């Protein structure tokens with residue numbers, strides 16, 4: 001088995017965060033194993049992965065960032081099974097389910113590690 005085979009068969013499993021908190025600057029503090037990411041609420045809302053914000057199939061973004069209130073904040077962060085959280089926002093939107101993979105991608109911690 002060559003190296004490429006090993007890579008393609010390797011499963012990308014995102015470990016769940018150890019904690020998710022919201023600070024007084026309205027940022028999400030997500031503690032991943034070994035790394036803490038800070039995600040502004042606006043960025044997280046803007047990256048909502050639900051079907052009314054992202055077109056299914058194409059992955060094209062439908063949500064217009066300009067329509068998000070600058071003072072957007074999370075009203076509720078609810079666990080979904082052991083793989084995601086559902087966030088209800090102050091603009092009335094609450095259908096976005098953020099899997100750990102999505103949350104990790106938004107947090108950008110892996111991009112920082114790559115340099």
Ligand SMILES: [Zn+2]
Pocket residue numbers: 048049050051052053054093095096
């Ligand atoms: Zn959405």
